[in-house]
Amino acid sequence: MLYRFCCKLKKKLKSCAHAKKKIVFYTYGDRKKQANAAYLIGSYAVMHLQKTPEEAYSLLVSQNAPYLPFRDASFGACMYNLNILDCLRAVHKALQFGWLDFTQFNVEEYEHYERAENGDFNWILPGKFLAFSSPHPKSKIENGYPLHAPEAYFPYFRKHNVTTIIRLNKKMYDSKRFTDVGFKHHDLFFVDGSTPNDSIVSRFLHICENADGVIAVHCKAGLGRTGTLIGCYLMKHFRLTAAEAIAWIRICRPGSVIGPQQNFVDEMQSSLWAEGELYRQKINEQENGSAKTAVAGILSGVEDISINGTNKSTSQRKTASQNHTEEEEEDCAGLTQGDKLRALKSKRQSRASTGSISLEENTVHTKSTSKSLSSEKRKRTRASLGSNRASSNSISKARAPLLR
Numbered sequence: 001m002l003y004r005f006c007c008k009l010k011k012k013l014k015s016c017a018h019a020k021k022k023i024v025f026y027t028y029g030d031r032k033k034q035a036n037a038a039y040l041i042g043s044y045a046v047m048h049l050q051k052t053p054e055e056a057y058s059l060l061v062s063q064n065a066p067y068l069p070f071r072d073a074s075f076g077a078c079m080y081n082l083n084i085l086d087c088l089r090a091v092h093k094a095l096q097f098g099w100l101d102f103t104q105f106n107v108e109e110y111e112h113y114e115r116a117e118n119g120d121f122n123w124i125l126p127g128k129f130l131a132f133s134s135p136h137p138k139s140k141i142e143n144g145y146p147l148h149a150p151e152a153y154f155p156y157f158r159k160h161n162v163t164t165i166i167r168l169n170k171k172m173y174d175s176k177r178f179t180d181v182g183f184k185h186h187d188l189f190f191v192d193g194s195t196p197n198d199s200i201v202s203r204f205l206h207i208c209e210n211a212d213g214v215i216a217v218h219c220k221a222g223l224g225r226t227g228t229l230i231g232c233y234l235m236k237h238f239r240l241t242a243a244e245a246i247a248w249i250r251i252c253r254p255g256s257v258i259g260p261q262q263n264f265v266d267e268m269q270s271s272l273w274a275e276g277e278l279y280r281q282k283i284n285e286q287e288n289g290s291a292k293t294a295v296a297g298i299l300s301g302v303e304d305i306s307i308n309g310t311n312k313s314t315s316q317r318k319t320a321s322q323n324h325t326e327e328e329e330e331d332c333a334g335l336t337q338g339d340k341l342r343a344l345k346s347k348r349q350s351r352a353s354t355g356s357i358s359l360e361e362n363t364v365h366t367k368s369t370s371k372s373l374s375s376e377k378r379k380r381t382r383a384s385l386g387s388n389r390a391s392s393n394s395i396s397k398a399r400a401p402l403l404r
Contacts, residue, residue, distance in 0.1 A: 002251070003107050005040045006047065035067040038084050043091045047102070053088035060084065070247075072262060073223070073255035073341060080262035082247055090247035093240055099125055099248075114253075117146040119153065120222065122253040129208075129215055129230050130162060131253050133222040137173050150177040153216075157183070163213030166204065168225040184211075188229075192220055192336040195264040196229060204229045205236060209279075221341040227256030231265045236276040242266040255341060 009025070012018050027037040038060045045056040061067070069081035094100035113119050121132030136147035150173055156162075164184045167175070169192065175185040186207055190196045196204070208215055219225035231245040240248070242265045249256045257265060 002040060002043055003102055003105055003110075006044050006102060009044055010048065031068045035070065035084065038064075038067050039070075039087050042084060042088050046088055046091050047095065047100075053085060053092045056088055057085045070250075072258045074259045076259065079259055080246075080266070082243055082250075086241075086243035087247045087251070090240070090244040090251060093238070093244055094248055094251075097238060113156075119148060119156070121216075124230050124249055124252045125234075127161075127214060129217060129233070130160075131222045131226045131230065131249075131256070132216055132218045134167070134169050134218050134220050135173050149173070154181065157214075157216060161213040162216045164207065164211045164215045166207060166215060166217045166229075168217070168219040168229070190225060193224060193259060193261075195261055196225070201229065201232055201268070205233060208233055220336055221255075223253065223255045223341055224258040224261055227253065227258075228261040228265060231257060232268055232272055235265070235269055236272040236279065239273055239276060242269045258341075 009023070012023055025037065025041055027033045042053075042056040042060055045051040045059070046053055049056075051059075067084055069083050070087070071078040071081060091100065110122070113121055116133070119132065121130055123130050132153075135150045135153065136142075137149065138147075139149045139152055140147050162183070164186070165175075165178050166186045166188060168188055168190065170189060171187070175187065178185045186203075188196070188200050188204055190200055217226045217230060227246070227249045231242070231249055234240045234245040234248065235242065242262075246257045246262060246265060
């Protein structure tokens with residue numbers, strides 16, 4: 001939606017027929033629609049008018065009533081609010097780091113692959129993270145939701161340099177179906193709808209920091225657990241705030257990070273920022289020839305700072321996921337939160353028969369996603385991090401965070 005809105009507005013502004021006219025963008029009295037509209041026009045101002053998020057937001061609120069905050073895709077009471085400024089800051093950071101470039105964006109492919117029958121996956125970071133729904137032992141339709149066997153993903157994954165699979169839900173398929181054909185596969189199970197313990201967060205970060213290619217992460221629906229751990233990576237390595245991380249992940253993959261997972265990401269922000277500072281400091285020392293240890297040693301050495309700031313390799317924080325096994329994941333009706341979210345997503349998408357995941361002759365959501373981040377982009381990222389350090393502080397078919 002954001003892409004189509006920006007294209008339409010840009011076209012009208014450049015049209016000779018509108019050269020002497022003012023363009024009025026309006027919506028109805030529905031406060032949800034007003035918030036969505038404000039996000040769209042505010043993002044346009046950040047992307048195309050070089051406004052800072054704060055400047056764009058001040059224009060939106062100067063003479064208007066407060067906008068409704070955005071919420072998660074859960075079925076319960078709202079536990080965490082995102083406001084429009086959070087979303088605009090996420091867009092701004094994505095521009096700085098090179099994650100968002102509409103000149104390279106393939107909207108047809110994005111809309112194709114986000115559909116359940118075509119794989120249900122989205123890129124979160126071009127060339128680094130792809131989030132997707134869990135594969136199944138065999139391709140079929142279950143409760144109206146198309147399920148895909150691991151083999152259905154192989155052509156796309158190989159074409160776009162996916163080397164590592166991380167599974168966060170219970171074992172629904174044999175991991176050897178990935179490893180036997182050259183993919184690396186890791187299991188980091190924690191219960192659907194819960195938050196990960198520190199050991200899982202540390203292992204996830206370590207795997208991602210050592211992966212050579214793209215990492216494809218999935219839980220049951222590829223939304224809650226998947227978004228939570230990717231959000232931790234964004235905070236550590238790009239110094240995004242928790243709100244910015246959640247907002248960006250939802251912009252890319254609607255419905256991500258759910259219920260208490262939002263508060264968990266928020267609580268992790270300060271410790272992950274500190275851990276990221278130490279990581280970058282040691283990496284810089286090595287690049288300057290001051291450090292003798294290999295990168296792998298640096299990564300493992302970060303463990304002297306635990307996720308929650310105590311001087312231990314792992315913290316003793318208790319979470320629901322530490323006290324449950326895979327067999328306890330389902331509720332009394334045999335349904336998990338992931339099942340309910342997948343059913344809701346499938347219902348809101350128009351029905352189509354299952355087919356091949358492949359989309360011939362198309363590139364990924366951005367044309368750069370089939371490659372790892374270039375050295376030029378890494379330099380730009382480090383420069384952006386340096387300049388930002390001082391100043392850093394359900395499901396709808398509209399792109400999340402436009403979630404109600």
